[in-house]
Amino acid sequence: xxxxxxxxxxxxxxxxxxxxxxxxxxxxxxxxxxxxxxxxxxxxxxxxxxxxxxxxxxxxxxxxxxxxxxxxxxxxxxxxxxxxxxxxxxxxxxxxxxxxxxxxxxxxxxxxxxxxxxxxxxxxxxxxxxxxxxxxxxxxxxxxxxxxxxxxxxxxxxxxxxxxxxxxxxxxxxxxxxxxxxxxxxxxxxxxxxxxxxxxxxxxxxxxxxxxxxxxxxxxxxxxxxxxxxxxxxxxxxxxxxxxxxxxxxxxxxxxxxxxxxxxxxxxxxxxxxxxxxxxxxxxxxxxxxxxxxxxxxxxxxxxxxxxxxxxxxxxxxxxxxxxxxxxxxxxxxxxxxxxxxxxxxxxxxxxxxxxxxxxxxxxxxxxxxxxxxxxxxxxxxxxxxxxxxxxxxxxxxxxxxxxxxxxxxxxxxxxxxxxxxxxxxxxxxxxxxxxx
Numbered sequence: 001x002x003x004x005x006x007x008x009x010x011x012x013x014x015x016x017x018x019x020x021x022x023x024x025x026x027x028x029x030x031x032x033x034x035x036x037x038x039x040x041x042x043x044x045x046x047x048x049x050x051x052x053x054x055x056x057x058x059x060x061x062x063x064x065x066x067x068x069x070x071x072x073x074x075x076x077x078x079x080x081x082x083x084x085x086x087x088x089x090x091x092x093x094x095x096x097x098x099x100x101x102x103x104x105x106x107x108x109x110x111x112x113x114x115x116x117x118x119x120x121x122x123x124x125x126x127x128x129x130x131x132x133x134x135x136x137x138x139x140x141x142x143x144x145x146x147x148x149x150x151x152x153x154x155x156x157x158x159x160x161x162x163x164x165x166x167x168x169x170x171x172x173x174x175x176x177x178x179x180x181x182x183x184x185x186x187x188x189x190x191x192x193x194x195x196x197x198x199x200x201x202x203x204x205x206x207x208x209x210x211x212x213x214x215x216x217x218x219x220x221x222x223x224x225x226x227x228x229x230x231x232x233x234x235x236x237x238x239x240x241x242x243x244x245x246x247x248x249x250x251x252x253x254x255x256x257x258x259x260x261x262x263x264x265x266x267x268x269x270x271x272x273x274x275x276x277x278x279x280x281x282x283x284x285x286x287x288x289x290x291x292x293x294x295x296x297x298x299x300x301x302x303x304x305x306x307x308x309x310x311x312x313x314x315x316x317x318x319x320x321x322x323x324x325x326x327x328x329x330x331x332x333x334x335x336x337x338x339x340x341x342x343x344x345x346x347x348x349x350x351x352x353x354x355x356x357x358x359x360x361x362x363x364x365x366x367x368x369x370x371x372x373x374x375x376x377x378x379x380x381x382x383x384x385x386x387x388x389x390x391x392x393x394x395x396x397x398x399x400x401x402x403x404x405x406x407x408x409x410x411x412x413x414x415x416x417x418x419x420x421x422x423x424x425x426x427x428x429x430x431x432x433x434x435x436x437x
Contacts, residue, residue, distance in 0.1 A: 050075050050089055054130075057092050061133030069116045070125055074159065077105050088160060092130050096162035102148045103163075104156040111150075123150045127161040136345065140164045235416050238306045241265065242412045243279055245291040247405045251282040261306040265411060266317070267298030279409070294392045294408035302389065310355030310417035314389075316344045323390040325404060327361070327383070328354045338383070341396050358384050358418050362425045378426070385418035 051071050058067045078085040087100030105113070105122060113122040128135050142149030146163035148156045237255040241263070244250060256263045260275040269280045279298060284291070300317035307313060316322050322344040329335075329342045329352060344350060361384055390410040395401035404410055 050085060053089060054092055058129050059131065059133045062129060066116050066118070067129055070129060073113075073115055074105065074126065078103065091160055091162045099143070099160065099162040101160070102146060102158040103160040104148050104158050107155050107157045121150060122157055122159050123164060126159045127164055130161045132166055135166065139166050141167045235420065238310075238416055239263075239304070239312070240414045240416070241277055243277075243282060243409070244405075244412065245284055245287060245409050246407070248284065248286055250284045256304070256306070263304045264301065264317070265304070266301035267295060288408065291408040297392045298409065301391070304413065310353075310415065311351065312353035312415065313349065314344065314352045315349045316346050318391070319346055320392045321345055321394075323394040323407075324352060324387060326352045326387040328352060328357055328387075331357060341394060343394065352387055353415060353418075355418060355421075359421050362422055366425050366429065381422055381425070382419070385415050385422055386412060388412050
C-alpha cells in the first residue's frame with residue numbers, strides 16, 4: 001500500500017500555509033518553489049506531500065519507480081520524527097543552504113538498505129537521488145558536524161545528503177577497503193564505477209615476442225589496440241573462455257580469434273561464434289534453480305578487449321554488477337594476490353590484465369624459487385595468466401557463497417599470450433628444475 005492510500009498520518013507540525021507550489025519546470029530535478037510564508041515545509045497531508053516534493057527534486061539518472069520506493073521507505077521511517085522529516089525536506093529544497101539536523105534510520109545487520117530488490121548503503125542511495133547520480137561509496141566523506149555518519153558505526157545512520165561531501169576518487173581503481181557489494185564489508189573488494197574514463201586508446205603496450213632477459217618495454221614496439229595483431233606470436237586465438245555453473249563446466253570452451261580484439265559474452269542465443277560467446281544457448285542437465293535465476297539477469301553481459309600484445313580491458317554491459325578475481329587488480333589495489341574480489345559496476349570500463357606485470361611476476365617467482373628443491377609451482381604461475389568473472393552474484397565472507405565455485409554462473413578466461421610467455425620462462429629453467437617440475 002502506498003503512503004497516499006494509508007490512514008491519515010499524525011500531525012507532523014507543518015503548517016498547511018507553508019506548503020509547496022510547483023514551479024514551471026517538471027520532471028526530475030525541476031524542484032518546488034516554497035509557498036508564501038515561512039521556510040520550506042509540507043502541506044496538509046504531510047507524508048504524501050513530503051514524498052511528492054522530494055521525488056520532484058531528484059536528480060536525473062535513476063528510474064522514477066526506484067526513486068519513489070526509496071523516498072516512501074525513508075518518509076515512512078521518519079513519519080513519527082517531525083524534526084528530522086522537516087530537516088530532510090528543508091535540506092533538499094534549499095540544496096544544502098540549510099543542511100539541518102541528522103536524518104537517521106536504523107542500521108541493519110549488514111549495513112545495507114534494500115529498496116525495490118536492490119541493496120546499497122543508505123547514505124549513498126539518498127546522496128545519489130538528490131545530489132550525485134553517478135556517486136559510489138568511496139567518494140563520500142561525512143561533514144564534521146554530522147553526529148550519526150555511516151562511517152561512525154552507530155546504530156543509527158544519517159542519510160541527510162547534505163551531511164556528506166563528495167571526495168574525488170582515483171582514476172581507474174577506487175576504494176581501498178573491503179566492499180564486496182554495496183554495504184557488505186568483506187576484505188578485499190575494489191569498486192569500479194561507471195563514471196571512470198579509460199586511458200587513451202593508443203596507450204603503449206610492450207612487445208614480449210622474443211624470449212630472454214632482454215624482453216621488455218625497451219626492446220618492444222607498440223601494437224594498436226584494435227588491430228588484433230599479436231607481434232609475431234603465431235597465436236590464432238588470444239584467449240579461451242570457459243563458462244561454469246558452480247563447479248560444473250557447461251558447453252565447449254570458447255576461443256577468441258586473434259582477428260577479433262573485442263569479444264562480447266552475453267546471455268543471448270546466437271550460435272555463430274566469431275566475436276560473441278552467447279551463454280543463453282548452453283544447456284546443462286544438472287542446472288540448479290540458482291543458476292537458472294542468475295542466467296535470467298546476464299542480459300548484455302560484458303565485453304573483453306584485447307589491447308596491443310596482451311593487455312585486457314573489460315566493459316560491464318549488464319544491468320547487474322560483475323565480480324572479478326584478477327592478479328592485476330589485486331596488485332593495483334595493494335591486496336594479496338588471489339585474496340580480493342573486485343566489483344565492477346554497470347557501465348564501467350577497466351583494465352583487468354597487464355601482460356608486462358604478469359611477465360615480470362613470472363620471472364620474479366621463477367628466479368626466487370630457482371634454488372628451492374621443488375622449483376616454482378607451475379599451477380601458481382599459471383594462475384597469473386587467468387582471471388575469473390562471476391556474473392550477477394558475488395562471493396566472500398558475508399555471502400553464503402564462499403568462493404567463486406559456489407556462484408551460479410561464472411567465467412574463467414585463459415590468456416594465450418601470457419601462457420606462451422610462461423612456457424618460455426619454464427623452458428629457461430635449469431635441467432634440474434625441469435626434472436623437479
